[in-house]
Amino acid sequence: MLSGFAYLRFATQIYTASAQLLIKNNASGPGLGGGGAASSALVDLSSVFNTDNGVENEIAILKTRFIMDKVVSSLMLQEVYTFEGTVKTSELYRPPFKIDYTAKISDIKPSSYGVLIEKRGTITFSNGKIKKNVKFEQPFYCNGLGIVTIHRISNLSLKPGKYTFSIRNFDSVVEYYMANLSVMSGDPKSTILQLTINDPVREKTEAILNQLVKIYQEENIKDKNQTNDSTIKFIDARVIGVGQELAAVEQRIQNFKQHNNLADITEQSRLLMDNYSTSTNQAVQNETQIKILTELRDYLKDEKNSQRIFPSALTSDLSLNGLADRYNQLLQERARQLLSNTENNPYIQNLDTQISDLRSQMINNINSYLRSLITTRQQLQSQIGGFHNNVQDVPVAERTFLGLTRDQMVEQQLYVFLKQKKEETAIERTANFANSKLIDYPKASMLPISPLKSTVYNVVIILALILPVLLIVVIDLLNTRIITRDDIKEKTQIPIIGEISNSGTNTEEVIVVNQGTRSAIAEQFRALRTNLQFYLKNENEKVLLFTSSASGEGKSFLSLNLGMALAILGKKVLVMEMDLRKPGLSKKLEIDNANGFSEYIISNKIQLADIIKPTTYHENFFIISSGQVPPNPAEILLSEKTPAFMEALKKEFDYIIIDTPPIGLVADAQLLEKYADLVIYVVRQKFTYKRQLNIADELYRSGKMRRISIVVNDISESKSSYGYGYGYGYGYGYGYGYYDGNEPKKQSWIGKLFGK
Numbered sequence: 001m002l003s004g005f006a007y008l009r010f011a012t013q014i015y016t017a018s019a020q021l022l023i024k025n026n027a028s029g030p031g032l033g034g035g036g037a038a039s040s041a042l043v044d045l046s047s048v049f050n051t052d053n054g055v056e057n058e059i060a061i062l063k064t065r066f067i068m069d070k071v072v073s074s075l076m077l078q079e080v081y082t083f084e085g086t087v088k089t090s091e092l093y094r095p096p097f098k099i100d101y102t103a104k105i106s107d108i109k110p111s112s113y114g115v116l117i118e119k120r121g122t123i124t125f126s127n128g129k130i131k132k133n134v135k136f137e138q139p140f141y142c143n144g145l146g147i148v149t150i151h152r153i154s155n156l157s158l159k160p161g162k163y164t165f166s167i168r169n170f171d172s173v174v175e176y177y178m179a180n181l182s183v184m185s186g187d188p189k190s191t192i193l194q195l196t197i198n199d200p201v202r203e204k205t206e207a208i209l210n211q212l213v214k215i216y217q218e219e220n221i222k223d224k225n226q227t228n229d230s231t232i233k234f235i236d237a238r239v240i241g242v243g244q245e246l247a248a249v250e251q252r253i254q255n256f257k258q259h260n261n262l263a264d265i266t267e268q269s270r271l272l273m274d275n276y277s278t279s280t281n282q283a284v285q286n287e288t289q290i291k292i293l294t295e296l297r298d299y300l301k302d303e304k305n306s307q308r309i310f311p312s313a314l315t316s317d318l319s320l321n322g323l324a325d326r327y328n329q330l331l332q333e334r335a336r337q338l339l340s341n342t343e344n345n346p347y348i349q350n351l352d353t354q355i356s357d358l359r360s361q362m363i364n365n366i367n368s369y370l371r372s373l374i375t376t377r378q379q380l381q382s383q384i385g386g387f388h389n390n391v392q393d394v395p396v397a398e399r400t401f402l403g404l405t406r407d408q409m410v411e412q413q414l415y416v417f418l419k420q421k422k423e424e425t426a427i428e429r430t431a432n433f434a435n436s437k438l439i440d441y442p443k444a445s446m447l448p449i450s451p452l453k454s455t456v457y458n459v460v461i462i463l464a465l466i467l468p469v470l471l472i473v474v475i476d477l478l479n480t481r482i483i484t485r486d487d488i489k490e491k492t493q494i495p496i497i498g499e500i501s502n503s504g505t506n507t508e509e510v511i512v513v514n515q516g517t518r519s520a521i522a523e524q525f526r527a528l529r530t531n532l533q534f535y536l537k538n539e540n541e542k543v544l545l546f547t548s549s550a551s552g553e554g555k556s557f558l559s560l561n562l563g564m565a566l567a568i569l570g571k572k573v574l575v576m577e578m579d580l581r582k583p584g585l586s587k588k589l590e591i592d593n594a595n596g597f598s599e600y601i602i603s604n605k606i607q608l609a610d611i612i613k614p615t616t617y618h619e620n621f622f623i624i625s626s627g628q629v630p631p632n633p634a635e636i637l638l639s640e641k642t643p644a645f646m647e648a649l650k651k652e653f654d655y656i657i658i659d660t661p662p663i664g665l666v667a668d669a670q671l672l673e674k675y676a677d678l679v680i681y682v683v684r685q686k687f688t689y690k691r692q693l694n695i696a697d698e699l700y701r702s703g704k705m706r707r708i709s710i711v712v713n714d715i716s717e718s719k720s721s722y723g724y725g726y727g728y729g730y731g732y733g734y735g736y737g738y739y740d741g742n743e744p745k746k747q748s749w750i751g752k753l754f755g756k
Contacts, residue, residue, distance in 0.1 A: 012088075013448035016198045017205030020440035021213060023058050023191040055185050057336070058436070059193060062183045062216055064339045068174050070215045075207060078105065078173045084162040093201045096158040097136070099165050102146035108167050111144060115163040123150060177208065192439070202444045209442035217434035223335070227328050228429040231311035235422045238295065242418060246411035253404045280406060283380040284413040289316075290373050291414065297366045300359055307331060310362070313425050320365050327358045482688045488710065491690055492697035497535065497680065497709035498528035500558065502716055510557070510588045511617050513564045525565045528711065535678050535709060542650060545658045545676035547669035549692035553684040554713040556585045559659040567620040571654040574612070576624045578672060579661045580633035583626035589615060596627025601639045608648055622653070637671045646675045664695050670704065679708040685715050 061067065072078060081095035097115075101108075114126035125132045127142055134140050136152040152158070182196045195212070199205045292314050299305050309331060312324030334351045341348055482488060488496065501521055513522045536542070544562070546555040563573045577585040578597065586593045591613055600611050615621045630636050649656055658676065660669040673679060681696045699705040 011451050012200050014198050014200055014450040015202040015205055015444050016196055016449045017202075017209050017442050017444040018194065018196045018440075019209045019213065019438060019442040021062075021193045021195060022437045022439045023055055023193060024435050024437065055191050055193065059183045059185065060340055061336065062193070062195070062212065063178065063181060065174060065178065066339050067212060067215055067219070068178050068181070070219075071208060071211045072170065072174050072177065074215070075211055076105075077177070077204075077208075078168045078170050080164075080166040080168060082164045082166070083159070084164070089164075091201050092163075093203045093207070094153075094156060095163070096153055096156040097163075098151045098153060100149045100151060101142070102148075103144065105167065106170070108144055110167060110169045110172075112164055112166040113142070113145075115150070115165055117158065117160050117163065119160045125150070181212075195442075198449065205444045206442040213436075213438050213442075217436060220434045220436065221432055223332055224432045225429050226309040226332065227312065228425050228432075230309035231313045231425045232422055232429075234295075234299070234311040234314065235418050235425070239415065239418050239422070242411060242415045246408070246415050249404065249408045249411055253401070253408060256401060256404060280380075280384055280409065281413075283377065283384060284410045286373055286377050286380060287410055288414045288417055290370060290377065293366050293370050293373070297363060297370070300363050300366070306355075306359070307334070313428075314421055317365070317369055320362060320369065323358055323362045323365060327355065327362060330355050330358065480689055480691070481686050482683055482690060482693070482712075483686060485712070487690060488683065488693065488712070491693035492700065492710075494681065494696055494700050494708055494710050497531050497711055498524065499712045499715055500524050500528070500554075502685075502714045511560060511564050513561045513568070514617075515568055522565075525561050528562060529565045529569065532678070535707065539654075540650075541677035542654060543646070543656045543658065543675055543677045545660060545669065545672060545679045546682060547660045547663045547679065548682040548684075549664040549688055549695055550662045551665070553662075553682045553688060555662075555682050556588070556659050558680070558682055558711060558713060559657045560585070560589075563655070563657045564617055564621060566655050567618040570620065572620045572622070572652070573655045573657065574622045574624060574649060574653040576649075576656065576658045577626040578637075578658050578668065580626050580630060580636060580668070581661055581666065583629065585659060586623065586625035589623065591615070591623060591625060593625040593627060596625035598627030598630045598636055600627070600645070601636050601641050602630070608645070612652075633666075633668060634671065637668060643675075663699070664692055670699075673705050677707065679705045681708055681710050682713055683710055684713045687714065 079099075081092040082089050083092055083095075097117075099113075099115075111127075114124070116124040116126070118124075121135075123134050123136070125134050125140070125142070125148070127144070130143075132140055132142075134150065136150055139147050139149045142148045177197065177199075180198045182194075184194045184196075186192070186194055195209055197205050197208055197212075199208070296311070296314065300310070309328050310324045312321050312328065315321060315324075330351055334348060334355065337345065337348050337351070343349070343352075485496070488494075501524060512519065513525045532544075546559045548555050559575055563575045567573045575585070576597070577583050579585070580598060583593065583596075586596070595606060595611050597611065600606050600608070611624050611627075613623050613625065615623055646656075658672055660672055663669040663681075669679075683693070696708065696710070700708050
């Protein structure tokens with residue numbers, strides 16, 4: 001529980017904010033430009049490519065990098081203020097101060113700056129090893145930021161302490177919030193979107209969602225206004241030209257009047273002009289349409305405008321307007337798809353084909369309409385020609401004036417038409433609205449969604465129950481040495497005759513069993529002595545052979561102390577040092593090894609009595625040392641004298657204990673096994689490898705060693721699986737370096753943990 005509390009205290013808390021956005025179905029076009037499947041062309045495309053131009057499109061737009069780029073830029077999310085608390089460092093969305101700098105944020109590399117504010121109001125601004133003492137509102141220079149000014153925000157409390165101002169990589173920040181943003185439609189039949197975002201700062205989550213929806217709606221309206229903006233831009237360019245032409249005509253009229261002293265025209269001329277004006281009004285309108293359509297045709301033919309919105313409001317032809325609406329919708333759909341796809345996408349390539357086809361149709365439609373207008377113009381010019389015959393009777397000055405007036409009327413009509421269309425387009429533009437409505441404003445959760453206290457505490461409880469079990473299992477799997485009685489039982493069915501504990505000391509004492517000794521380890525040897533009666537059937541069975549898998553497992557120690565336990569009982573006991581390769585037992589007992597078993601076998605001059613040596617430990621306790629190390633130990637053991645030698649000893653002693661080399665290293669023990677009535681296989685806890693028991697088990701199953709039992713040596717008192725609660729044990733400081741070259745090493749705590 002404490003670990004769970006600590007984790008909750010130090011872990012970064014994550015909050016979530018959510019909002020609901022209604023996508024309206026009555027918008028005029030797809031994507032950012034409108035709602036959905038109004039365009040038949042787009043409906044056809046949807047059936048071909050299995051796409052949805054409705055809610056799914058808006059979900060894709062809301063999750064685009066294009067939108068999130070604008071959110072991060074507008075909220076300056078790459079700037080991060082943090083405060084270093086006593087326990088953990090927390091991010092501040094509304095810090096009590098604001099750092100302004102003159103460098104462009106796009107030119108600043110990701111970096112962090114320390115801001116230490118003391119109680120008296122002094123500020124230490126640090127950039128790596130460079131530190132500066134500054135004040136609020138005091139400009140100073142900082143490498144990378146330019147001129148820096150720290151402004152105090154008066155309505156927020158300032159807590160003295162260590163703050164950090166960081167500028168993060170813009171792309172990384174965008175990718176982070178894109179990954180933490182979720183836009184989903186709960187019901188396939190509904191057009192309501194659920195927006196959620198996660199962040200460690202609660203206030204920031206609400207601000208991000210608000211800004212996300214705001215930018216999305218602004219871009220939506222901007223796309224809807226593309227047609228109107230394109231029309232207004234086209235009109236503005238034409239108004240300038242027409243205005244200049246109109247001004248030039250009016251200037252010529254003014255100059256003509258002044259030059260000819262023409263104040264007014266005669267009544268006859270006025271009547272002629274009225275009739276002429278009535279006939280030419282249609283011609284003026286016709287000429288205006290011809291000019292507009294010619295400009296629009298040139299606009300379509302110009303490759304620079306191939307991806308620009310067509311200004312359809314300037315023409316009154318219904319067929320052309322229908323084509324223009326479809327054309328603009330396809331352009332908007334293409335722009336929307338390019339937010340998340342490349343131009344090589346089959347869907348976009350199909351759009352390009354349709355756009356090109358529509359552009360050709362529009363050009364053909366305009367050409368057809370122009371031919372009709374030109375025919376009408378010729379008819380009107382023929383009508384107007386009749387009036388010119390009557391104008392011949394008008395004085396030359398008035399006739400010239402009428403021509404200038406006609407030009408003025410044409411330019412005025414075109415100018416007024418353009419101004420009127422611009423005003424209509426501007427009014428239409430203001431009527432555009434977003435295709436969505438925020439019906440549930442962003443609201444952050446009051447409590448963090450991660451980490452959850454209940455979940456953490458449940459996990460801690462489960463781990464507290466499982467980890468000990470797992471640890472035991474892992475230790476057992478990793479442990480390769482004998483630790484418990486079960487480790488032995490899993491490897492072999494050889495019976496365990498006795499168990500000898502460890503005292504936990506490093507004493508060099510060889511004999512721990514003496515007359516009257518009541519120590520725990522002495523009692524264990526007496527128990528081992530008692531157990532022999534269950535394995536030795538009669539008095540003729542008196543030869544015990546000690547062996548093991550490797551050196552250092554305590555064969556000599558057990559041989560001597562079991563022999564001493566038998567001697568105390570009044571039995572005449574002989575311990576034979578039959579490790580002819582590296583003898584050490586006689587040295588430990590401080591007995592001369594000059595005449596031993598090797599000399600007896602090799603020389604006929606040495607008698608049996610010459611090699612049987614008494615010990616100082618007990619009058620019934622004797623030893624035969626190994627003698628000098630021979631070059632051929634196995635041949636010595638196989639000597640013809642050995643059987644008679646063993647028979648002679650059995651007649652003289654009640655018990656004979658043979659201390660042999662490890663059976664896992666040499667075959668000496670197997671050569672002597674035929675003389676033994678019981679083989680005692682020594683296993684040392686936390687020393688003998690489990691796999692080494694395979695040697696003893698194979699000898700037991702194959703019958704190569706007829707009667708064999710196990711003694712577990714060096715049992716730790718902490719291992720309750722053996723049932724020992726004694727505070728005693730033993731230690732010994734010798735082993736078989738002849739085989740492994742080293743004494744048993746002191747284990748590290750890791751080795752002790754895994755029994756290695």
